[in-house]
Amino acid sequence: MALAYAEALVTKGASTSAPWIAAIAVPIALTAIMILGAVRGDKDIGRLRIPFVFVALILIVGFLAALLLPASESPTSSLWLGLPARAAIVIYGIGVLPIIVLPVAYALTFETQTLNAEDVERVRELGRENTRNQERLDG
Amino acid sequence: MRNPVFALLQTTLPRVAQPAVIMVGLAYFAVVVGISIWAARRTRTANDFFVAGKGIGLVALTVASVSVSVSGFAFIGGPGFVYTAGLGAVFIVLPAAVTNVMGAWVLAKRMRLLGEARGLITVPDAIGARYNSRTAQGVSAIAILIGIIGYMATNALAMGVVIDSIFGVGLGWGIWIGMGVTLAYSASGGILAGIYNDVFQGTLMGIASVLVFVFVLKLAGGLGAISQTILQHDPVFLSPWGKLTPLAALSFFFVFSMGSLGQPQAIHKYYMLRDPLQLKWYPLLKTLGLILVLLLYFGVGVGVKAFVASGRLAPLASPDQATPALLLTATPIVLAALVFSGVAAATMSAANSFINIGAAIVTHDLPIALGRRVKNELWWGRAVTILIAIAAAITGQQSGAMVAFLGIFGWGLFASTLVPALAVGLNWQGATKAGAISSIVTGLVITLALETASYLKLFKFPAGVTASAVAMVASFLVFFAVSWLTSRSEGPTIADDVKLVMEL
Numbered sequence: 152m153a154l155a156y157a158e159a160l161v162t163k164g165a166s167t168s169a170p171w172i173a174a175i176a177v178p179i180a181l182t183a184i185m186i187l188g189a190v191r192g193d194k195d196i197g198r199l200r201i202p203f204v205f206v207a208l209i210l211i212v213g214f215l216a217a218l219l220l221p222a223s224e225s226p227t228s229s230l231w232l233g234l235p236a237r238a239a240i241v242i243y244g245i246g247v248l249p250i251i252v253l254p255v256a257y258a259l260t261f262e263t264q265t266l267n268a269e270d271v272e273r274v275r276e277l278g279r280e281n282t283r284n285q286e287r288l289d290g
Numbered sequence: 291m292r293n294p295v296f297a298l299l300q301t302t303l304p305r306v307a308q309p310a311v312i313m314v315g316l317a318y319f320a321v322v323v324g325i326s327i328w329a330a331r332r333t334r335t336a337n338d339f340f341v342a343g344k345g346i347g348l349v350a351l352t353v354a355s356v357s358v359s360v361s362g363f364a365f366i367g368g369p370g371f372v373y374t375a376g377l378g379a380v381f382i383v384l385p386a387a388v389t390n391v392m393g394a395w396v397l398a399k400r401m402r403l404l405g406e407a408r409g410l411i412t413v414p415d416a417i418g419a420r421y422n423s424r425t426a427q428g429v430s431a432i433a434i435l436i437g438i439i440g441y442m443a444t445n446a447l448a449m450g451v452v453i454d455s456i457f458g459v460g461l462g463w464g465i466w467i468g469m470g471v472t473l474a475y476s477a478s479g480g481i482l483a484g485i486y487n488d489v490f491q492g493t494l495m496g497i498a499s500v501l502v503f504v505f506v507l508k509l510a511g512g513l514g515a516i517s518q519t520i521l522q523h524d525p526v527f528l529s530p531w532g533k534l535t536p537l538a539a540l541s542f543f544f545v546f547s548m549g550s551l552g553q554p555q556a557i558h559k560y561y562m563l564r565d566p567l568q569l570k571w572y573p574l575l576k577t578l579g580l581i582l583v584l585l586l587y588f589g590v591g592v593g594v595k596a597f598v599a600s601g602r603l604a605p606l607a608s609p610d611q612a613t614p615a616l617l618l619t620a621t622p623i624v625l626a627a628l629v630f631s632g633v634a635a636a637t638m639s640a641a642n643s644f645i646n647i648g649a650a651i652v653t654h655d656l657p658i659a660l661g662r663r664v665k666n667e668l669w670w671g672r673a674v675t676i677l678i679a680i681a682a683a684i685t686g687q688q689s690g691a692m693v694a695f696l697g698i699f700g701w702g703l704f705a706s707t708l709v710p711a712l713a714v715g716l717n718w719q720g721a722t723k724a725g726a727i728s729s730i731v732t733g734l735v736i737t738l739a740l741e742t743a744s745y746l747k748l749f750k751f752p753a754g755v756t757a758s759a760v761a762m763v764a765s766f767l768v769f770f771a772v773s774w775l776t777s778r779s780e781g782p783t784i785a786d787d788v789k790l791v792m793e794l
Contacts, residue, residue, distance in 0.1 A: 155537065170540060187717045189395045190717070242380070245387070246387050250577050
């Protein structure tokens with residue numbers, strides 16, 4: 152994204168490559184930070200690899216399709232679920248598909264990949280220890 | 291980039307003070323007062339006041355979180371922006387498909403568990419604990435406080451605009467009435483009153499949004515008919531980027547997705563969930579709720595465009611008249627009343643959240659950063675709540691230009707100061723205290739400098755580049771660079787309990 156903005160600033164908005172860079176950088180940045188959040192210690196992300204790759208691809212393909220496909224919007228355009236093709240890719244592809252995949256993947260893998268009762272108990276035990284130490288310090 | 295609240299201020303809402311509207315408005319305020327009295331009786335400690343005693347259930351927290359994530363912009367300024375810019379304006383709300391689950395993976399679990407291990411109650415608390423640094427906590431608290439000053443002034447003015455529109459009491463009285471009611475429940479019931487009022491307000495916003503969306507589709511004959519009409523008159527409107535440049539639309543997507551990880555009014559709520567295991571369904575429920583509330587944003591924007599194009603609605607005096615014009619000329623007055631109450635709800639909900647966070651910063655974070663503790667945090671929390679609300683109401687009465695300027699930088703300032711240090715920092719053990727402090731300061735200085743220079747017209751960004759985006763990217767670069775440079779000299783600084791939370 153730094154590159155895209157630098158390019159746009161240097162060329163005073165005339166850059167033709169900045170949107171292409173952004174179309175790839177935004178999905179990569181978002182997927183990267185989600186993976187960073189999903190990783191537990193040294194373990195890998197396991198089954199979550201599939202939804203992450205799927206969403207990254209959906210966003211990259213959606214943005215690139217919007218940039219690549221020729222402008223075809225006209226009164227005779229055929230409509231996909233009520234929208235012209237490129238608009239449908241944006242609304243249903245980028246806006247709706249990730250909703251179906253990501254939160255469901257999060258819920259289905261929650262106990263194995265994110266948090267389970269044992270994890271919570273470990274942290275609660277630490278919390279109780281912290282409280283005892285604090286009380287000792289307070290006298 | 292248009293700030294959500296700022297956009298609402300551009301609207302001179304029409305007077306809708308009719309008996310049905312006033313009745314719905316009064317009923318709305320009566321429910322808010324009822325909830326507040328109930329909550330005040332249950333607020334006994336600072337923990338109750340600032341994080342609702344960590345006792346909020348999943349559904350309540352989800353609806354409340356949707357409520358604070360959506361401002362009046364979604365109801366007034368947003369549809370007007372779609373009406374003007376076409377599909378490109380939708381890139382502001384499209385990230386809702388990923389932001390909630392992203393927040394859950396990146397922040398929710400770790401912040402909630404830190405709350406469990408350390409009894410944390412604020413966002414700067416988490417930064418302080420992560421970096422074992424009172425300076426990092428203090429600097430982040432100052433950054434949030436500056437953002438809140440801007441948001442509060444604009445919310446006060448936005449409240450005045452809406453209440454004046456519903457009750458016809460004048461802008462000045464509108465500000466004092468709106469802020470007075472918000473203050474009453476913020477000071478008495480703290481965040482508990484805020485949460486349950488948010489639940490009511492979020493429900494109201496959801497119902498209003500869905501009803502208006504269905505009404506628009508019915509009136510137009512479906513989305514296909516809307517598209518056909520627009521394509522006959524203005525095909526570019528329905529191109530992927532609408533009337534924006536591709537970079538501008540993608541920039542919106544970037545800032546409103548990544549930036550969502552730094553919005554304290556939303557992420558602060560992670561502390562409040564009763565049971566951390568309930569996080570399992572939180573992203574799915576919140577995403578669905580958010581989509582329902584945002585239906586109006588898209589539906590009214592494209593619907594009004596089609597109605598004006600086909601001559602069924604007179605051309606708008608300004609884009610932000612899209613929602614009021616549709617409601618007052620084409621829908622039943624009760625639906626208009628519901629939406630106007632929904633807008634009031636959105637501004638009050640946001641104001642309450644910011645007041646509460648601001649009070650926590652003044653009474654909790656800043657004293658900790660200075661090595662002190664306030665003895666009676668509940669009493670001081672209430673006192674500071676009153677002061678912040680009065681200051682916001684007085685500032686809101688000042689010149690529109692000044693208030694609008696204050697409102698411009700809120701979202702971007704939170705994003706550029708908090709996302710690297712908090713969202714990345716809580717998940718990457720290589721981040722250092724120096725990296726966090728440098729990135730927070732960088733975000734703060736660059737946002738304020740660029741927004742001020744842009745506001746004073748000292749320079750103009752090329753299309754697609756915004757101060758918020760540049761500040762956030764710069765803050766990230768500084769965060770990584772300084773962390774890398776100082777990783778050896780700082781050595782291991784992460785406390786064992788924080789490390790465990792980061793590794794779970």
